[in-house]
Amino acid sequence: MRITVQKFGGTSVANLDCMCKVLDKNREILSTGCKLVVVLSAMAGETNRLLTLAGQWSDRPDPWELDALVATGEQVSVTLYAMLLKDQGIRARSVLGHQAEILTDCSAGRARILGINSSRMLELLNSHDVLVVAGFQGCDIRQRITTLGRGGSDTSAVALAAALNAELCEIYTDVDGVYTTDPHVCPQARKISRITYDEMLEMASMGAKVLQIRSVQFAKKYQVPVHVRSTFSNEPGTIVTKEEKGMEEALVSSIAYDKDQARVTLMDVYDEPGVAATIFSPISDADIVVDMIVQNPSREARTDMTFTVPRGDLEPTLKILNRIKTEIGAPAVVHDAQVSKVSIIGVGMRNHSGVAAMAFTALKHEGINILMISTSEIKISILLDEKYTELAVRTLHEAFGLDKPEPTPKSDQS
Amino acid sequence: MRITVQKFGGTSVANLDCMCKVLDKNREILSTGCKLVVVLSAMAGETNRLLTLAGQWSDRPDPWELDALVATGEQVSVTLYAMLLKDQGIRARSVLGHQAEILTDCSAGRARILGINSSRMLELLNSHDVLVVAGFQGCDIRQRITTLGRGGSDTSAVALAAALNAELCEIYTDVDGVYTTDPHVCPQARKISRITYDEMLEMASMGAKVLQIRSVQFAKKYQVPVHVRSTFSNEPGTIVTKEEKGMEEALVSSIAYDKDQARVTLMDVYDEPGVAATIFSPISDADIVVDMIVQNPSREARTDMTFTVPRGDLEPTLKILNRIKTEIGAPAVVHDAQVSKVSIIGVGMRNHSGVAAMAFTALKHEGINILMISTSEIKISILLDEKYTELAVRTLHEAFGLDKPEPTPKSDQS
Numbered sequence: 115m116r117i118t119v120q121k122f123g124g125t126s127v128a129n130l131d132c133m134c135k136v137l138d139k140n141r142e143i144l145s146t147g148c149k150l151v152v153v154l155s156a157m158a159g160e161t162n163r164l165l166t167l168a169g170q171w172s173d174r175p176d177p178w179e180l181d182a183l184v185a186t187g188e189q190v191s192v193t194l195y196a197m198l199l200k201d202q203g204i205r206a207r208s209v210l211g212h213q214a215e216i217l218t219d220c221s222a223g224r225a226r227i228l229g230i231n232s233s234r235m236l237e238l239l240n241s242h243d244v245l246v247v248a249g250f251q252g253c254d255i256r257q258r259i260t261t262l263g264r265g266g267s268d269t270s271a272v273a274l275a276a277a278l279n280a281e282l283c284e285i286y287t288d289v290d291g292v293y294t295t296d297p298h299v300c301p302q303a304r305k306i307s308r309i310t311y312d313e314m315l316e317m318a319s320m321g322a323k324v325l326q327i328r329s330v331q332f333a334k335k336y337q338v339p340v341h342v343r344s345t346f347s348n349e350p351g352t353i354v355t356k357e358e359k360g361m362e363e364a365l366v367s368s369i370a371y372d373k374d375q376a377r378v379t380l381m382d383v384y385d386e387p388g389v390a391a392t393i394f395s396p397i398s399d400a401d402i403v404v405d406m407i408v409q410n411p412s413r414e415a416r417t418d419m420t421f422t423v424p425r426g427d428l429e430p431t432l433k434i435l436n437r438i439k440t441e442i443g444a445p446a447v448v449h450d451a452q453v454s455k456v457s458i459i460g461v462g463m464r465n466h467s468g469v470a471a472m473a474f475t476a477l478k479h480e481g482i483n484i485l486m487i488s489t490s491e492i493k494i495s496i497l498l499d500e501k502y503t504e505l506a507v508r509t510l511h512e513a514f515g516l517d518k519p520e521p522t523p524k525s526d527q528s
Numbered sequence: 529m530r531i532t533v534q535k536f537g538g539t540s541v542a543n544l545d546c547m548c549k550v551l552d553k554n555r556e557i558l559s560t561g562c563k564l565v566v567v568l569s570a571m572a573g574e575t576n577r578l579l580t581l582a583g584q585w586s587d588r589p590d591p592w593e594l595d596a597l598v599a600t601g602e603q604v605s606v607t608l609y610a611m612l613l614k615d616q617g618i619r620a621r622s623v624l625g626h627q628a629e630i631l632t633d634c635s636a637g638r639a640r641i642l643g644i645n646s647s648r649m650l651e652l653l654n655s656h657d658v659l660v661v662a663g664f665q666g667c668d669i670r671q672r673i674t675t676l677g678r679g680g681s682d683t684s685a686v687a688l689a690a691a692l693n694a695e696l697c698e699i700y701t702d703v704d705g706v707y708t709t710d711p712h713v714c715p716q717a718r719k720i721s722r723i724t725y726d727e728m729l730e731m732a733s734m735g736a737k738v739l740q741i742r743s744v745q746f747a748k749k750y751q752v753p754v755h756v757r758s759t760f761s762n763e764p765g766t767i768v769t770k771e772e773k774g775m776e777e778a779l780v781s782s783i784a785y786d787k788d789q790a791r792v793t794l795m796d797v798y799d800e801p802g803v804a805a806t807i808f809s810p811i812s813d814a815d816i817v818v819d820m821i822v823q824n825p826s827r828e829a830r831t832d833m834t835f836t837v838p839r840g841d842l843e844p845t846l847k848i849l850n851r852i853k854t855e856i857g858a859p860a861v862v863h864d865a866q867v868s869k870v871s872i873i874g875v876g877m878r879n880h881s882g883v884a885a886m887a888f889t890a891l892k893h894e895g896i897n898i899l900m901i902s903t904s905e906i907k908i909s910i911l912l913d914e915k916y917t918e919l920a921v922r923t924l925h926e927a928f929g930l931d932k933p934e935p936t937p938k939s940d941q942s
């Protein structure tokens with residue numbers, strides 16, 4: 115049985131007009147003789163309406179009840195859409211999370227999918243051409259309704275595609291794909307036709323606007339090809355897939371940035387075993403996520419330790435550091451909330467030296483000072499003064515030729 | 529384990545203020561050390577909102593999808609209320625129809641309860657003091673969500689009370705009990721403190737305004753005592769229960785009426801075997817419910833056949849009769865849409881002759897002509913000209929002493 119999974123977000127199911135566009139996308143697949151699993155989110159605004167309602171009833175709503183409450187959002191959209199399909203003479207039915215037996219762990223509000231009863235879904239696909247599955251929801255082993263957290267419908271779709279061994283998982287959204295960088299910052303940004311799972315993951319928040327990070331991890335784990343595209347156009351979008359031969363041709367695939375950064379430097383801390391743990395354990399305990407960390411080489415048994423945290427976490431971080439600064443021997447804590455991070459991403463850089471040098475040279479030409487550098491196999495992140503963010507993005511975008519037309523990938527036979 | 533079931537209708541859960549009254553009713557029971565099962569309807573207006581939504585999406589909404597759609601109404605009210613209980617420090621959780629394993633047949637929109645997994649509910653009651661159960665919904669053997677039809681939450685509550693062997697089933701509503709007759713017609717009407725299942729059933733539409741007919745049938749079958757009372761007062765309401773000794777003291781318990789009646793007479797039909805079947809089979813096939821039927825004694829192998837149907841079904845009934853009237857030999861079909869039915873109800877009349885005579889005499893004194901009579905063990909129904917309805921109700925109410933204070937029932941020891 116050939117199966118395609120199509121997922122549509124809240125703006126795609128906002129009203130009857132939008133739903134007719136969804137219907138067109140469904141028909142295209144059905145006309146190829148494929149069975150279809152359509153994953154829907156709640157109608158735009160509905161989840162927030164339900165959360166507001168909960169807030170009126172309770173100062174701290176019970177997370178389990180909240181899950182069962184917000185799950186009604188998807189229940190409404192899938193039942194309405196299944197009605198519409200049946201009106202069109204299409205053999206369709208709605209399937210809720212517990213009916214699809216999407217088993218999750220017992221974490222209300224941010225549950226992780228443990229498994230899907232694929233034989234149940236396949237049985238339903240025998241007698242139906244379209245199953246309209248409620249995204250974002252599952253149930254735990256005690257039959258309680260769980261939700262997968264914001265953007266969880268993407269994960270539902272990818273997980274269903276993996277479980278059903280679907281040919282393709284199409285994620286329809288209100289943007290038409292993944293771009294080389296933010297088009298608002300750099301008008302020369304262009305749509306990327308293919309990108310690897312790892313590159314998507316490294317794009318972090320910029321990529322997450324298009325596809326939920328966890329769904330990408332899921333897709334990578336089960337090697338599900340994901341096609342991100344727009345409900346409101348017929349153009350192909352971006353295919354997120356495993357690394358293929360042709361893909362390495364592009365040295366750099368995208369430039370990402372993140373303004374939600376603050377830098378903290380501890381001057382002259384003792385350079386001795388355990389000092390890093392003393393600094394970062396209490397920060398981690400406070401649920402603060404540290405991003406970049408740089409430690410300078412030691413001088414006279416002292417070192418400088420610099421790291422970044424989300425800007426909103428700067429104050430609590432400084433409080434923690436003031437509490438421990440005598441313990442670690444740091445006479446001064448310096449901080450800067452006006453910094454941002456620009457990242458150069460590309461699987462191609464793994465096999466090429468010189469990407470970092472090219473980047474630094476390009477930034478130097480524009481007089482942009484580099485505050486911090488951190489590198490991974492396929493990413494170079496540079497911290498700089500926030501005011502240079504847009505200039506740095508455009509400079510790097512041009513330096514790596516991302517404003518040029520996408521190179522045609524060599525075929526696998528080459 | 530002592531268990532009480534309390535059911536609250538849509539007006540009782542309309543908003544946070546109302547819900548605080550529900551909370552008071554819950555606390556009363558909890559303070560006695562009883563475990564509590566609270567059955568809730570959707571918030572007032574919510575079911576209609578969802579039905580309207582479905583109507584916008586589909587001209588003839590699929591009944592299965594409709595069930596799964598409207599079931600969200602109760603899902604919202606039970607989750608919100610469970611949050612409120614937990615905020616109060618009460619060990620509570622919501623339980624949806626499929627979680628309570630309320631198994632129904634496969635009739636979407638008007639499903640009948642086949643069974644409840646009471647061991648699952650009892651297990652949940654071990655770790656919780658209050659289970660907030662979504663009324664009106666269940667699921668069928670294929671795990672599809674079903675609903676029980678309008679007023680189905682009453683049936684949910686009674687079924688849960690039966691399955692859990694509850695001490696009491698309290699149905700809270702916006703009226704304070706069952707009355708001897710409609711107070712709008714007869715200001716002397718008074719609240720009845722105890723009434724039998726059979727009397728409630730015979731009150732038909734008048735009783736159904738207070739308690740859904742099917743829930744009374746269910747309560748009778750499983751001998752569940754039901755206390756119908758108001759959310760907005762502390763007065764006791766009406767207890768619907770099996771017949772007890774003291775109850776027979778009251779000759780007549782109530783006077784009901786029904787203006788939705790039309791009378792049809794077939795003059796001079798053949799008085800031969802099978803003629804009734806010839807007349808009523810096509811009417812029944814058209815889903816028309818015939819209420820009273822009277823056949824006069826035969827004269828010269830001919831007879832008159834008179835019956836009543838709901839007023840809205842008069843036209844289709846006449847069409848059917850015109851089609852068959854030559855077959856049954858009826859030269860004329862006479863009809864009257866301006867009739868109504870007044871009923872005298874009471875288990876006491878079973879052991880007393882003369883109730884009918886008393887009724888006819890009282891009506892005669894007011895010059896009210898009787899068009900038709902039909903009797904059962906505990907009911908006498910009289911068809912009369914519609915304009916006399918209110919006068920007849922008041923006359924009979926007084927004739928049987930229903931305007932007097934309720935007699936104190938003798939104790940069971942007497």
